[in-house]
Amino acid sequence: MVGIDAARGFALIGMFAVHLMPAYNEDADRATAAWMIFAGNASALFAVLAGIALAFMTGGATPYTGDRMRRATVKIAARALLLGLLTLVINSVDLPVYNILGYMALMFLLMIPLLRLPRVVLLVLGGGMTLLMPVVRYVLHVLVGAAGYHPNPSFVDMFTDPLGVLSTLSITGVYPALTWWGFMCLGAGIGRFALQRAGSRLALIVTGLLVYAVTTAVSYVLVMQLGGYEIISSAFPGATEDEVDEFVVFGPIGQLPTGGPGWLLAAAPHSNTPFALLIGTGFSLAAIGIFIFLSRSWSALLRPLIDAGSMSTTLYVSHLVFVATMPDTVPGEALFTIQALAALLFAMMWKVVSDQGPVEIVMAKVARAVSTAAVPEKESAPRGR
Secondary structure (H helix, E strand, O other): OHHHHHHHHHHHHHHHHHHHOOOEEOOOOEEOHHHHHHOOHHHHHHHHHHHHHHHHHOOOOOOOOHHHHHHHHHHHHHHHHHHHHHHHHHOOOOOOOOOOHHHHHHHHHHHHHHOOOOHHHHHHHHHHHHHHHHHHHHHHHHHOOOOOOOOOOOHHHHHHOHHHHHHHHHHHOOOOHHHHHHHHHHHHHHHOOOOOOHHHHHHHHHHHHHHHHHHHHHHHHHHHOOOHHHHHHHOOOOOOHHHHHHHHHHOOOOOOOOOOHHHHHOOOOOOOOHHHHHHHHHHHHHHHHHHHHHHHHHOOOOHHHHHHHOOHHHHHHHHHHHHHHOOOOOOHHHHHHHHHHHHHHHHHHHOOOOOOOHHHHHHHHHHHHHHHHHOOOOOOOOOOO
């Protein structure tokens, strides 16, 4: 758990960096290091870790059965609905960044029927979704392209265009559940293993690094040397070379393109292509394995990240409020430093009071009450003398 929390804290700081720090280095005429490392990858790690959390909530390496499993799945459903409600509240503010929480709420609900599957099936299913769902999502996007687009849905959007909100969260949005679902399946499969074993940690690190390196190399060769760039350009009729380059490096602005399927060869952040999802998968597996490994001997040094990871929802919500209220005149590097230090310090101080963050406490209490009401615990029979 300590290693998982450290990885979650790392993902959180990575998302802060993507939202606050510059994406483009004018002096070097290229993307910044923060963007190249974290864009798309930090949020992918966040989703994989959410899948691991779902596995832990339903028994970890020894899955629950019977009423205990039913009670756990009701808790997950309650948490998903609470997360969706929280999303609608936060999105009532005009956010300058995309909020992942609403998408994750839908993914939680989609994961409930799958949590009874064996770990190998979950891993295979997650890998299959990573490769196939981007194509399925593209086809569906072409079909529902006329539906409303609400990347940060609010209460008003839910009441005036519920189908548009659903199509955005599942198909056309920034973190569409149809493709990001695979990250959670992989996480749930990983969470079913005994992660404290050295073999499990090593397998995560080696597999992650291989997937990341091979996918990055294949994507580069395919796009830059084997004509993939021209195929990608064909999906952007009328676009200039600079506009195509911007998509290849920085990803889409707004909705994904529907002019043709050629852009699925790209590996740009948040492009929801097989290459982008595989790179996010490799990054996530390696990061999780490394942080579990480091936490065995260096937990004291990792304490700020561990504490932050244990209350990631609270800190992510505070981050959204922060970016919505900070003036544009403050440099991004300064905003990132302020936000990161404030989040880490708050987490360390709050841990003196409670093991969970404020938002996590409320969600846990409500989910527990709902699950107990839905699946009452059986009273144990009195023992005879």
